[in-house]
Amino acid sequence: MVTQKFNPESILEKLNEIEALFPVNAWQVNGLKIWPVLRTSLAYSQNQNPNTSKKKDTARSRRNRIKNYLKIVLKLPMEYLSLKKKLKKSNRLFFGASTHRVKLDGMFFNKFFDVAVGDFEQQHESSVIFDTSTKLDKKKYPHKNSVFSLPSFYILQELSRKLRPGKKKYTVELPGYDEFFDYALKTFQHTAPIKKTFTKRDVTKRGITLYERKEFAKRFLKGSGIKQAYFICYYSSLMYPMIAACNELGIGTADIQHGGLGRGHYCYDRWSKAPAEGYSLLPKYFWSWDANSAALVNEWGAQTRFHRAFAVGNPWTDASIRLYKTPPAYKDYLLVGMTEVLLDDYLVETIQYFGNQRKWVLRMHPRQYQHKAGLEKQLIERGIQDFAMIENPSEVPLPVSMRYCRGMLSKPSGSVIEAVEMGMKPVLLRAANLMSYYAHYVEEEKVILPEEDTSECLIAILHDTSWQDGGQATRAGKDQEDKFHTFERFTAGSV
Secondary structure, three states: OOOOOOOHHHHHHHHHHHHHHOOHHHOEEOOEEOHHHHHHHHHHHOOOOOOOOOOOOOHHHHHHHHHHHHHHHHHHHHHHHHHHHHHHHEEEEEEEOHHHEEEEOOEEEEOOOHHHHHHHHHOOOEEEEEEOOOOOOHHHOOOHHHEEEHHHHHHHHHHHHHHOOOOOOOOEEOOOHHHHHHHHHHHOOOOHHHHHHOOHHHHHHHHHHHHHHHHHHHHHHOOOOOOEEEEEOOOOOOOHHHHHHHHHHOOEEEEEOOOOOOOOOOOOOOOOOOOOOOOOOOOOEEEEOOHHHHHHHHHHHOOOOOOEEEEOOOOOHHHHHHHOOOOOOOOOEEEEEOOOOOOOHHHHHHHHHHHHHOEEEEEOOOOOHHHHHHHHHHHHHOOOOOOEEEEOOOOOOHHHHHHHOOEEEEOOOHHHHHHHHOOOOOEEOOOOOHHHHHHHHHHOOOOEOOOOOOHHHHHHHHHOHHHOOOOOOOOOOOOHHHHHHHHHHHHHHHO
16 A cells, blocks of 8 residues: 555646556446446545544434435435426426525525526526436425426335346446456555455446436337436536436536535546547536636546537536625635635644734635534634634625635635636645646736745734725626526537
8 A cells, every 4th residue: 555645736647647558448237337437436536534433323313314314215216207397398407405505595506506496497498407306395495396306216216126127237347356356455555445346346337327317217218308418516426327328318518516616626637548439428518607617627628529518617616695685794804715624733823823813714615614613613612713704605695705804815726716707816725736736827917825834824814904895896797597598609619
């Protein structure tokens, strides 16, 4: 085993080595190339985050899962009929998760597409929305009659499979896989997840499940009115079968960028063995926020006849400012984009230095917010709880927080792109992948880069107030619906 510090670009280099050494595109189940799923899951198996913990699987939690499963099964017949009816009348599919939703007037909007879905409905263009949760509180969703559970859809597929008699035949091809497995164990630091989920038996089972789900989705979508499908965070076991089904049916597939992109992002950067016909498990199109993000995909996508990226902007930035008229209750604050659960020591020391002279708002990632107790404990232990508050990302949209802040500080993340897009000049805190993601912003002086990770350096920057004017200017960009139409014009022209 090789001891290594986690570095996304280093992991990607190892993946590219694997792509060069082994016949990854020959790994197929009934002709379905499964390398995209193996590559992304292998990469994420090496991202062992010490600040997150898995929930314990207790007898009570198992009972709750069984109870929830039975509820889903009882509702499936009605859900099935409703979904089939809705698909025939709909033009677009949207896929997202609860972490992409924000609260507005008591309703939870998917920030990347719900506004556009409403505008489309006014033009008599219906949509179907798949959510990755099994527990859907549809009463709190703005388009409740259009929302369906994606995991429940696969439960329906599993039940359908069991009810169909006869032994299924699968052609599984994994040439050179044993050698790859040994190589992976010698190359990567975290071998436990590889031993657990990457044996030939496990991969075969996973590939067959992907194929079966894809075929079921094709049968379901065939004859529908769907022309375009949009995915938020495409690299999920729930998303892949739907992407492949849509691609094989000629339905346009597009991943909407939901965060920062840069060198080392294994899902978007350097697919060195992408075949000329592309991967059916990957989206055909990639909706990028800016030209640099699009260029990252097109660097390899342009080598295929299939994959392309288009820079259209963040669909939520303008929409959120248009919808949220009321500013946050707190004012005159510095916004800190959190990429980890806890604050670095030098940032804590900076907050301590300014004391009650500065107000700090700590913005956690939606998936991190459930771990906020750890951050709250840190604030109390370091005596800065009166100067810093934790913002709920589902209550206040990030563009709104940016619009009313004095300035922003963040490690490399999608929030940096949004800040620059809004005319801000954020302080880009150092991280291992900083130059991989935002070298162009540093070169163009669109961000402030501290010379070192010290409180002294950061304090000196904060004493200079020339950059601290927030994103106060009112934006007059395109509505969300217009951006979707723009994207669809781009993709239509690429065919």
